[in-house]
Amino acid sequence: GQNIDQPTEMTATEGAIVQINCTYQTSGFNGLFWYQQHAGEAPTFLSYNVLDGLEEKGRFSSFLSRSKGYSYLLLKELQMKDSASYLCAVKSGDYKLSFGAGTTVTVRA
Amino acid sequence: IAGITQAPTSQILAAGRRMTLRCTQDMRHNAMYWYRQDLGLGLRLIHYSNTAGTTGKGEVPDGYSVSRANTDDFPLTLASAVPSQTSVYFCASSARTGGSDTQYFGPGTRLTVL
Numbered sequence: 001g002q003n004i005d006q007p008t009e010m011t012a013t014e015g016a017i018v019q020i021n022c023t024y025q026t027s028g029f030n031g032l033f034w035y036q037q038h039a040g041e042a043p044t045f046l047s048y049n050v051l052d053g054l055e056e057k058g059r060f061s062s063f064l065s066r067s068k069g070y071s072y073l074l075l076k077e078l079q080m081k082d083s084a085s086y087l088c089a090v091k092s093g094d095y096k097l098s099f100g101a102g103t104t105v106t107v108r109a
Numbered sequence: 110i111a112g113i114t115q116a117p118t119s120q121i122l123a124a125g126r127r128m129t130l131r132c133t134q135d136m137r138h139n140a141m142y143w144y145r146q147d148l149g150l151g152l153r154l155i156h157y158s159n160t161a162g163t164t165g166k167g168e169v170p171d172g173y174s175v176s177r178a179n180t181d182d183f184p185l186t187l188a189s190a191v192p193s194q195t196s197v198y199f200c201a202s203s204a205r206t207g208g209s210d211t212q213y214f215g216p217g218t219r220l221t222v223l
Contacts, residue, residue, distance in 0.1 A: 031209060042214040097212060099151040
């Protein structure tokens with residue numbers, strides 16, 4: 001099976017930067033996804049990494065190190081609307097997407 | 110508007126009753142999935158379908174069944190509901206299975222089994 005770990009909660013101030021770490025152990029690694037989920041809503045896709053390195057998309061960046069089984073999601077210039085849960089998900093094989101329990105980020109004014 | 114719809118939005122169900130959660134997508138995606146989300150456990154895959162006419166078991170399939178008669182619909186049935194099936198259920202779809210293929214989620218069904 002998969003073992004995906006990410007912190008339960010993080011708090012940061014509006015305008016600041018927050019880094020959400022995700023470590024994983026898996027067989028047949030085929031990519032890592034980050035999703036954002038606001039309370040009571042569906043998860044929405046943020047980013048995908050399959051090769052080592054940093055992928056930047058506006059205020060959000062995602063990093064992957066396959067040899068270390070490690071990824072992080074970097075949220076810059078935090079806004080109140082960024083308060084949400086962030087889900088790390090590892091793909092193994094063609095279809096199996098295994099999710100971490102999620103990190104709840106609270107942005108304070 | 111293209112996307113995934115789920116019905117009902119929420120439901121309270123007596124234990125032992127049969128229940129079907131509906132999922133429809135209009136994106137012509139080949140693959141569809143059912144997950145349950147429980148506090149502290151994250152999303153867990155119940156069943157999936159790579160294409161119409163085929164289905165497969167996920168991580169937690171016991172007590173659930175699915176069918177995929179056509180591309181658009183992927184209903185999830187609880188034959189005899191038990192309280193441990195109280196959860197939020199999300200349907201998802203992707204264009205195909207494969208590494209970079211992104212899964213898109215429906216709005217969810219909140220199910221309470223008493």
